[in-house]
Amino acid sequence: MADLAGTTSSPVTAGKGLDLDDMLAHLELREDELDDVVIPVEAVKEFQKDARWLAIGKVHTSRSFSSEALFGKMKAIWNLSRDPICREAGENLFIFQMHCLGDWKKVVHQGPWTFRGWAVLIEDYDGKEDPEKMSFNGLHIWAQIHGIPELYRKMEVIDDLARRIGRTKEVQMAPKLFFEGNYVRLRVMIDVSKPLMRFVSLMVEGEGRKRLAVKYEKIPFFCKRCGLLGHDHEECGDGAWEPKDLQYGEWMLAVRRSNSQVEPRRFAAREPGRGGFTNRGGGIPGAKKRSSQEAALEDGDDLRDTASSPGKVAPMDEDNIARERSAAKKQLDMNAAGTERVDTSGLGTTSEKEEVPPPPPPEYVNPRDRSKQRKTDQTVNDLATSAASLEEDRRAQ
Numbered sequence: 001m002a003d004l005a006g007t008t009s010s011p012v013t014a015g016k017g018l019d020l021d022d023m024l025a026h027l028e029l030r031e032d033e034l035d036d037v038v039i040p041v042e043a044v045k046e047f048q049k050d051a052r053w054l055a056i057g058k059v060h061t062s063r064s065f066s067s068e069a070l071f072g073k074m075k076a077i078w079n080l081s082r083d084p085i086c087r088e089a090g091e092n093l094f095i096f097q098m099h100c101l102g103d104w105k106k107v108v109h110q111g112p113w114t115f116r117g118w119a120v121l122i123e124d125y126d127g128k129e130d131p132e133k134m135s136f137n138g139l140h141i142w143a144q145i146h147g148i149p150e151l152y153r154k155m156e157v158i159d160d161l162a163r164r165i166g167r168t169k170e171v172q173m174a175p176k177l178f179f180e181g182n183y184v185r186l187r188v189m190i191d192v193s194k195p196l197m198r199f200v201s202l203m204v205e206g207e208g209r210k211r212l213a214v215k216y217e218k219i220p221f222f223c224k225r226c227g228l229l230g231h232d233h234e235e236c237g238d239g240a241w242e243p244k245d246l247q248y249g250e251w252m253l254a255v256r257r258s259n260s261q262v263e264p265r266r267f268a269a270r271e272p273g274r275g276g277f278t279n280r281g282g283g284i285p286g287a288k289k290r291s292s293q294e295a296a297l298e299d300g301d302d303l304r305d306t307a308s309s310p311g312k313v314a315p316m317d318e319d320n321i322a323r324e325r326s327a328a329k330k331q332l333d334m335n336a337a338g339t340e341r342v343d344t345s346g347l348g349t350t351s352e353k354e355e356v357p358p359p360p361p362p363e364y365v366n367p368r369d370r371s372k373q374r375k376t377d378q379t380v381n382d383l384a385t386s387a388a389s390l391e392e393d394r395r396a397q
Helices: 002-008 011-017 020-024 041-053 067-078 101-109 155-163 318-338 367-396
Strands: 054-059 085-090 093-097 113-115 118-124 138-146 167-172 183-191 199-204 208-217
Touching: 041 054, 041 101, 054 101, 067 085, 067 093, 067 101, 067 113, 101 118, 118 138, 138 155, 155 167, 155 183, 155 199
Parallel strands: none
Antiparallel strands: 054 093, 054 118, 085 093, 113 118, 138 183, 138 208, 167 183, 199 208
């Protein structure tokens, strides 16, 4: 048993974590195991055409997750013209096969891509290299440098500042301000093995050093203690950190401007007579009546004395007002008496009288009766014509 145990602990078992070439160095290969499968050069060229749209990726975290969940999530996020072919290539290693150049560029060069808040690192893949030996150090990210003085807001200065953050891909000197602050926007590839840059320094001779804040857009989870991507500060060390020990934080995140600052303009109705319009009720949408308080008038003020029309007349005394009211009341009583109508339903009289339309003239004919008479005349004419035709046929015989 001891000899058997010693035999089992041979190079095969010992080489579980070794490279295949190191394992083969201790083995005696048979002749049939050295029978090669030859791939012609022409076939290799055809295979390389299919490998043009390959990419390899990994999720920058030590936590476990489902590969099916990753594939479904990334397909939904990428929204490519055709769903890529996805497969696992190892522990936290995934190969994606795109079908066109546009989809490949989007997956490899855009981003940053995240899965459940963790960074998804994507690299170009030629299909030959061992996936286990691939290095995933770069992550494309949008960063901002805030507070650059206008005098030094030059391309050569910005380029040198951007190199402190990562490998520069694109620089926007005058970006559209979707985020708060005065900044220059950069597309850089950062090294995930290094802490995030919090500031960049600008040294002007004779003026001293000026520190410029760096903020990140859509940055994945990072540690507030060490500044590395891929874990939280509670997972860094023993996780028991005081607030003063946290050297990084949410102040490094770019904040979007509030909706009120970028709210689109709404239509405002104009006054009548100036190109505006009225609604079905005759009023202007959103119009409000102004009270005497809004007009800066006291409750006891006489509104008649505030008129400013050129045709304003002298105010009437109390006697004239009383006579005018009495005459108006009599007129209303006379109108009410002349408009009384009888209710034919047997429930009594009503307060208003409905005017009876005058009778039509004697020669008036209802349009409906006129149509019926026309149809009758046409029928009679048709019968007469038919009878005459029959009589002519009988005589001819």
